[in-house]
Amino acid sequence: MNSFDSSNGEEMSIDSAAQTNSLASVASAHTAARQPGNAPMGSGLEARGIHAWFGKHHALENVSLDFASGTVTALIGPSGCGKSTFIRTLNRMHEFIPSAAMAGEVLLDGKDIYSKGTDVTKIRLQIGMVFQKPNPFPSMTIGENVLSGLKLAQLKMSNKEDLMQECLERAGLWNEVKDRLGAHAGGLSGGQQQRLCIARALAVKPKVLLMDEPCSALDPGSTLRIEDTIGQLAQTMTIIIVTHNMQQAARVSDYTAFFLSEGGPGNMIEVGPTNEMFSRPRDQRTENYVSGRFG
Amino acid sequence: MTTKPAAPAPREITTKPRLSDRIFRGTVTGVGMLSLAILTLIGLFLALRGFQTFKTEGFHFITGVKWESVTSDSGKVTNNFGVGAMLIGTVLIAAVALVVGVPLSVLTALFLTFYAPERIKKFMVSVVDLMAAFPSILYGLWGFFILMPMVQYWAGLLYEYLRWIPIFNAPQPFFERSPFVAGMVLAIMIIPIVTSVSREIFAQTPLDRIQAAYALGATKWGMIKAVVFPFGSSGVVGGAMLGLGRAFGETVAVFTVLNIVFKVNFHILYGFGGNVASMIILKWGEAVGDETKALLAAGFILFVLTLLVNMLANFIVKRTLKSGK
Numbered sequence: 001m002n003s004f005d006s007s008n009g010e011e012m013s014i015d016s017a018a019q020t021n022s023l024a025s026v027a028s029a030h031t032a033a034r035q036p037g038n039a040p041m042g043s044g045l046e047a048r049g050i051h052a053w054f055g056k057h058h059a060l061e062n063v064s065l066d067f068a069s070g071t072v073t074a075l076i077g078p079s080g081c082g083k084s085t086f087i088r089t090l091n092r093m094h095e096f097i098p099s100a101a102m103a104g105e106v107l108l109d110g111k112d113i114y115s116k117g118t119d120v121t122k123i124r125l126q127i128g129m130v131f132q133k134p135n136p137f138p139s140m141t142i143g144e145n146v147l148s149g150l151k152l153a154q155l156k157m158s159n160k161e162d163l164m165q166e167c168l169e170r171a172g173l174w175n176e177v178k179d180r181l182g183a184h185a186g187g188l189s190g191g192q193q194q195r196l197c198i199a200r201a202l203a204v205k206p207k208v209l210l211m212d213e214p215c216s217a218l219d220p221g222s223t224l225r226i227e228d229t230i231g232q233l234a235q236t237m238t239i240i241i242v243t244h245n246m247q248q249a250a251r252v253s254d255y256t257a258f259f260l261s262e263g264g265p266g267n268m269i270e271v272g273p274t275n276e277m278f279s280r281p282r283d284q285r286t287e288n289y290v291s292g293r294f295g
Numbered sequence: 296m297t298t299k300p301a302a303p304a305p306r307e308i309t310t311k312p313r314l315s316d317r318i319f320r321g322t323v324t325g326v327g328m329l330s331l332a333i334l335t336l337i338g339l340f341l342a343l344r345g346f347q348t349f350k351t352e353g354f355h356f357i358t359g360v361k362w363e364s365v366t367s368d369s370g371k372v373t374n375n376f377g378v379g380a381m382l383i384g385t386v387l388i389a390a391v392a393l394v395v396g397v398p399l400s401v402l403t404a405l406f407l408t409f410y411a412p413e414r415i416k417k418f419m420v421s422v423v424d425l426m427a428a429f430p431s432i433l434y435g436l437w438g439f440f441i442l443m444p445m446v447q448y449w450a451g452l453l454y455e456y457l458r459w460i461p462i463f464n465a466p467q468p469f470f471e472r473s474p475f476v477a478g479m480v481l482a483i484m485i486i487p488i489v490t491s492v493s494r495e496i497f498a499q500t501p502l503d504r505i506q507a508a509y510a511l512g513a514t515k516w517g518m519i520k521a522v523v524f525p526f527g528s529s530g531v532v533g534g535a536m537l538g539l540g541r542a543f544g545e546t547v548a549v550f551t552v553l554n555i556v557f558k559v560n561f562h563i564l565y566g567f568g569g570n571v572a573s574m575i576i577l578k579w580g581e582a583v584g585d586e587t588k589a590l591l592a593a594g595f596i597l598f599v600l601t602l603l604v605n606m607l608a609n610f611i612v613k614r615t616l617k618s619g620k
Binding site for chain 2: 093122
C-alpha cells in the first residue's frame with residue numbers, strides 16, 4: 001500500500017512555513033490554557049507493542065503509546081498509516097473484522113484488556129467510541145438514543161431525565177433538541193447526529209473516549225461545536241482522536257502522535273506535546289508532514 | 296423599475312430511444328404485463344364459473360357450514376354449499392403454522408447470519424433452500440407417519456395444562472389428524488421461505504449501527520435487539536406473509552394429514568377440520584354440475600383471501616419501513 005496516496009492534501013496549505021508557524025501557535029495557545037495531565041480524573045490507557053494484521057497484511061507494527069489521564073491525544077498521519085486500525089485495537093473493535101489479528105497489550109488501569117477471560121462488553125463500557133460517520137439508532141428517539149448504551153449493557157437507570165440532560169449538555173446538543181427528545185434521531189442534521197452519538201457514548205460514563213475522525217463528515221460549524229465539546233470533556237476523561245485535519249489536532253490536543261507507513265506496515269514515528277510536534281518535530285518525516293510537504 | 300420577464304413555459308423533454316432499447320423495453324413490459332394478465336384471467340375464470348353459485352347461495356356460501364348435494368327419488372337436486380367451516384379451518388391451520396414456523400425461522404436466520412461459522416452457514420443455507428423445493432406430498436407423508444405421533448403427545452400436554460384456553464380444549468382427548476398436526480406440518484413447510492427472506496434482510500443490517508451497539512458495550516443479543524430487529528422487522532413480516540400465502544394455499548400436505556370433516560371446529564387439537572384447498576381436491580373427483588361450479592367459487596374465495604393477505608402484508612411492511620428506518 002502506498003502511504004503517500006493520501007487524499008487529504010487539500011486540507012494543507014502550500015505555504016508550509018507559515019502553516020507550521022500558525023499551527024504551532026494555535027497548539028501552544030491551547031496547551032497554555034490547559035496543561036496536560038493536570039486533570040487526572042479519567043483513567044490512563046497504555047498501548048504496548050501493538051501489531052495488527054488483516055489476514056497476511058501487516059497493517060501496524062510495534063506501536064507503544066501512553067495516554068495519560070485527562071489528556072487529549074491526536075493521532076495524525078496520511079491515509080493507510082494504521083491510525084484507525086490502532087484506535088480500534090484500543091477498545092477491541094478491531095476483532096470484528098474477519099481475519100483481523102493483533103499482538104501486544106492494551107492496559108486499562110494496569111490490566112490488559114485482551115487477557116483471557118475478559119468480558120469485552122465491560123471493556124467497551126469503559127472505553128467509548130465515536131465513529132467517523134454519525135450512526136445514531138434511527139428506530140429510537142433522540143432521548144432513547146442517549147440512554148441506549150445503558151439499556152444495551154443492562155445497567156440500571158436512576159434519574160433518566162437528569163442523565164439525558166447532562167449528557168446532551170456535555171455534548172453541546174441540549175439546547176437544540178430539548179423540545180423534541182421524543183422525535184426520531186434520523187431527523188437531525190449530520191452535526192447534530194454526531195453530537196448525539198457523543199452524548200450516547202457519555203451516558204455510560206466511560207473513562208476513555210476514542211474518536212475516529214469524528215468531524216470528517218461534518219461542516220465547519222458542526223466541527224467547531226464538536227471541538228468545543230472535546231475541550232469540555234477532556235477535563236473528566238481521556239480522549240484519543242484520529243484526525244486528518246492538522247488544524248484540528250493543533251486546536252484540541254495536548255499530545256500528538258504521528259503515524260506513517262513507508263510501503264510496509266504502519267509505524268508510530270513520533271509522539272510529543274502538540275505544540276512541539278508542530279513547531280520543532282524531532283523527525284524529518286514528521287516535519288515534512290506537518291508542514292504540508294506531503295500527505 | 297424593471298418588470299421581471301415572465302417565466303417561460305417548461306419545455307417538453309423527450310428522447311428518441313435506440314431500436315435495441317425499444318425492443319428490450321417492449322419485451323420487459325410485455326412479460327411483466329403477462330404475469331399480471333394471467334393472474335387476472337385466473338381470477339376472472341374462477342369468478343365467472345362460480346358466479347351461479349354465488350347467485351343461488353348468496354352470502355350463505357361464505358357463512359354456511361354444510362356441503363351437500365342431495366338427489367331425491369324424483370330426480371330433484373337440492374344443493375347446500377357453504378365454505379364457512381373450511382374457511383375457519385384454513386385460518387386456524389395457517390395461524391398454527393405461523394405461530395410455530397415464524398419464530399423457528401427467525402432464530403434460524405439469526406443463527407445463520409450472526410453465529411454460524413462460514414462452512415456450516417453455506418451448508419445450512421443450501422439445505423434450507425432444498426427444503427423449499429421438496430414436494431409437499433412428502434411433507435404430508437412424513438407428517439403423517441413421523442411427526443403426528445410426536446405432535447399428538449404435545450397436543451396431549453397442551454390439552455392437559457392449557458385446556459382453560461378455549462382453542463386448546465376438545466370434546467374428547469382425540470388428537471389424531473387434527474388441525475394442530477396439519478399446522479405443524481405447514482410450519483415446517485414455511486420455514487425455508489421465511490428463513491430465507493429474514494436472512495437476506497438481517498444480512499443487510501448497516502455495519503455502522505452494529506458497530507455503534509458493540510461500541511456501547513452491547514452483547515450480541517443486545518445488539519440484535521437494538522439494531523437487527525428494528526431494521527429487519529419489515530422483512531420478517533414480509534417473509535411471514537409469503538409463508539402465510541403458502542399455508543393458505545397448501546393442499547396435498549393438509550389433505551394427507553388432516554381428517555377432513557365438514558363441520559366448524561375451533562378446537563385445534565381435536566381430530567378433524569379442513570381447509571378450502573384440501574376440500575376442493577377432496578370433492579373434485581366426484582363433483583358434477585353445480586358442485587363443480589361451487590368448488591370453483593370456493594377457489595375464488597381462496598384467491599381473494601390470499602390477495603387480501605398480501606395487500607395487508609404490503610401495508611404492514613410499508614408502515615414498519617416508515618417508522619423503522
